[in-house]
Amino acid sequence: MLSRVADSLYWMSRYLERAEHTTRLLDVNLNLMLDETPASAERRWQRALQALNRPKDTEWTGEPYSLTQALTFDTENKASILSCIIAARENARQVREQISTEQWHRLNSLYLQVTRPELQIERQAEDFAKGISSPSDFLQSVLEAVHQFQGVTDSTMNHGEGWQFIQVGRYLERASATALLLEAYHADLWEHPELIGEGYEYIDWMGLLRSATAFEAYCKVYTADLTPKHIFEFLLLNEEFPHSIRFSIDSVGNALEKIQGDSGKSRAMALQRLSGRLKASLSYSSVDEVLNQDVVGYLESIQSQCRAIHTTIYELYVDYSIQTALAG
């Protein structure tokens, strides 16, 4: 597979995952906001912004709908949902012949839905800002489209090297985003339980689970008894839940192994070591061990390991020098 193609598939997938994550976070927070006081709303939105890594030029000004609008439609903001969808589609367009027609249709329809006709979007954006129309319908339709795209990807594309790069992109993004999400909640809710309003604790922790589509799955394992420790365990170390960090890192590792198998690289040692080490640390840790150490540091180390995996993938498959390739 061409290096450029691998690069585009990887980023197409990462951007879509990012769009999905931002969409869900906004949707969950808009929904929970209805149940609480203006004072706790501020704290919630600050936390949400923290979980999105504080996108440039977006600040909490006390207006949830205008914040939502900025994070949804503002194309100046590279982290907005619209920007991510446009970037994903642009990457897909560059490898138009590598993905299936069904995939392209699904992604292109999503793109057309959110970018055209311009008038409709503007009106929608204005209504958002005024709180007239519920942004929820829009956000839901984006989520649905992204899920459909993933379904179509799995069922119409060869599960070959290209598909594996799509997996790597998706799960690497997911692992970092979930680590960031846990970090934001830990720094705020966990460390300062005294700030939680009477009776709101349940709602806040449910918000965390729902931000990772984990509420129902969690309840199946631990029942609706929401305890912070269990929630951390579930989102961090659960082996079977597709949005947990452990599941994501396992998936990255599996996909990388397949890619190495296909391309038969012996130089892949460094990459194997990186992903294997992270995988092992998640597989063999207990939640108590994690919680007894510097939790924020631990979560940050997961993110930096994800970045290192990304860099190594690039050195190995995309950005290598001709000299090394000819020598190898």
Next chain:
Amino acid sequence: MHPAPSSYVERAALKNYLLDHAYDEMFIGPGNLHPHCRELLEHFISLPLDELKRRKQAADLSFLNQGITFAVYGREEGTEKIFPYDLVPRIITADEWETVELGLTQRITALNLFLKDIYNEGRILADGIVPREMVYTCKHYRRQMAGLQVPRNVYVAVCGTDLIRLQSGEFVVLEDNLRVPSGVSYMLTNRRVMKRIFPELFRNYNVRPIEQYTQILLGSLRSLAPEGRPEPNIVLLSPGVFNSAYFEHAYLARQMGIELVEGRDLVTHDNIVYMRTTNGLRRVDVIYRRVDDDFIDPLAFRGDSVLGVAGLFNAYRAGNVTLANAFGTGVADDKALYAYVPDIIKYYLSEDPVLNNVETYLPTRPKELQYVLQNLDKLVVKAVGESGGYGMLIGPQSTKAQQEEFAQKIQADPRNYIAQPTISFSRAPCLIGDELEPRHVDLRPYILFGDKVTIVPGGLTRVALNRGSLVVNSSQGGGSKDTWVLSR
């Protein structure tokens, strides 16, 4: 102008259908249809307007969803437009096609011999059939190609020739495109859409299939591989996603099952071309290139090109990689050299041309210069180096000031211009709003040359959708329609 045929005139859909001296693809004259168009017209008239509109919308949506768009230069970056598509197919009979096929085969054979000749012995120049300066002043002449042997002596593997119909109904050649002709994906997708929205009509006509095009193209490319490469790695080289024809590049690569590469995907080392893959470097044997000569190798041609591959030309010269089309083929589709093509055919094949040229005046010949300058209000003047309908003067539609401007330009640089009579080329019915109206059309069949010459029965019929316009280019309000070649 006469209104449309009497027996149909009361039908609302045809009340604006006017006939004049131009050949009409549907009507022979008032009240008189070409026999093969009867069923088509009956069918269109029988459909309720709503139904037609519904089908038109279905077609548009299908194009938009498939991303069948082209980029328009000089506007906001990334602007994508659908290539306008007309629902009424254009029909060509088996007899008409036979002549076209014969004529195009003859023409490409002769032009290919001409390219081999001028880049090697130069007999036709020595014999004075084509003036030397005509060849050497052409900006598409590549001295780097002199003395170079190309596989199977095929310079032009893919050719798109623009044909028009005169008043008599005769097909003549307006222009050859021997460099990187585009549009074939529209021919193929138009057909797909047409089959989906008018299956009943399609079934009743005996239309010859065209879908084998990509397979034949792949076979042609394979047959041109360098010797000793039995399993050649064939790639399509595209300038990238911002090129106006990017959709087509992606489409063809996918249909052929070959890699779509950009300049940045290729590297050369020791005169071998490689592509960068996740598994290291992989050798490339045949490049179906959709990048112009100028931009393809910054070392051999334009040094400021970022689309190309440094060292590609040397690898080509060493015979380690085949390019289709070869470099320097543009010298044979030069608009001024065009005037010599009938002589070129006679010289190499000792045959008369089957398809004629449009009469062409060359300002480089003093007598013709006089004629051109005196008749600027009647002629079409084209700049030799321009394409896409730019840099043209259409005499009858021009102002005195524009004619004055062109007169000066022509005198300053006679080699850069040609003039042709204004031809009212044929018109075909198109669905404009709620009605059928005639619009000017041309025809671009695609000719493939590998181990033999193959022409897929059909082509791209381009339509000048603006009323009265003669410019069919997509950049200037042109559209297209499906082209049906009937079998016997």
